[in-house]
Amino acid sequence: MTKAGKKATIRDVARLAGVSYGTVSRYLNGSAHVSPAAAERIAQAIKDARYTPNQAARSLAQQRTQTIALVIQVESNETLIQSSVARAMIGANQTIGDAGYQMVTLIANTDASTSRIAQLVNSDFADGYMLFSLSEDDVLADAFLTTDRPVVISEVSNRSVLPFPAVDFANEDGQRDITRHLIEAGCTRLAYVCGPGYSPTATNRFKGFREAMGERFDERLVYFSDDWEMTSGEMATADFQPMLAELDGIVCANDDIAFGVINQLNRFGYRVPEDIAVTGFDDSPIAVLSRPKITTVRQDSQLHGRAMAELVLSMMHGAQVEPDYVRLLTTTIVDRQSA
Secondary structure: OOOOOOOOOHHHHHHHHOOOHHHHHHHHOOOOOOOHHHHHHHHHHHHHHOOOOOHHHHHHHOOOOOEEEEEEEOOOHHHHHOHHHHHHHHHHHHHHHHOOOEEEEEEEOOHHHHHHHHHHHHOOOOOEEEEEOOOOOOHHHHHHHOOOOOEEEOOOOOOOOOOOOEEEEOHHHHHHHHHHHHHHOOOOOEEEEEOOOOOHHHHHHHHHHHHHHHHHOOHHHEEEOOOOOHHHHHHHHHHHHHHHHHOOEEEEOOHHHHHHHHHHHHHOOOOOOOOOEEEOOEOOOHHHHOOOOOEEEEOOHHHHHHHHHHHHHHHHOOOOOOOOOEEEEOOEEEOOOOO
């Protein structure tokens, strides 16, 4: 035992166990180079001395921070309050916390914040990184190419710039399936409202639409949005206005855009779905707040966050994962009132 009021140290443990300071240190750090007999004496000495390891000191010695960073890059701050982002954060944080780590969220929404985060990455700020909606063509992407910490990304792309393992939804399949759902229901003259060009998710969903349309695809009936917001849906519908009488459906890259499309169609005097059917993607809360409720593609965003966290944790613990590894999470159609 140590004197009352005095916190036990490694040296106290070593003295009680009859081993060297270095042996206790190796034991605490999980080294295999400690004999079973010595390990047993050290464990008993820790209990007798009521020794509590200094986690900060251990982390420094092991060059670990006990943190995992979720890096979210957004063009619009409205993206941060979207259901898919919030649910992914919840899933990731729960998994990381259960594993004994702390999740730190870093938001890159300005040139200055992007530069600061790049500096943190270059200084080994965290033990692992999860990249959410990261652009592939800026200084932040370059920073991750030089880190030796595990990195997982949230979207499947050509990854010529970000060659890291990915966890994503089957976005191409989901958009293809819901477009075919419309076609089979008799809607053959379809327009498409695409998500922002910087997003691989938007690109993959657009691919699914084109595949489903086949020879029916018409480039003139595609609107390329600057973001994922309702206003993009309203602007797209205004752009399509001269052709609306010829359309029987509008396929949207997400539910927020679909909500904006429905609002603008109502202003123009069109009924949904009687005149023009509308579909979304994500199955976010806004899909059921809309009037009519939005037919959409469901994805489990909380599972997305958990799966990303599980993958980066496994890599931190030594799992060998190829840079081109992809885990695709399934999607399903939710048939409601808008189509």
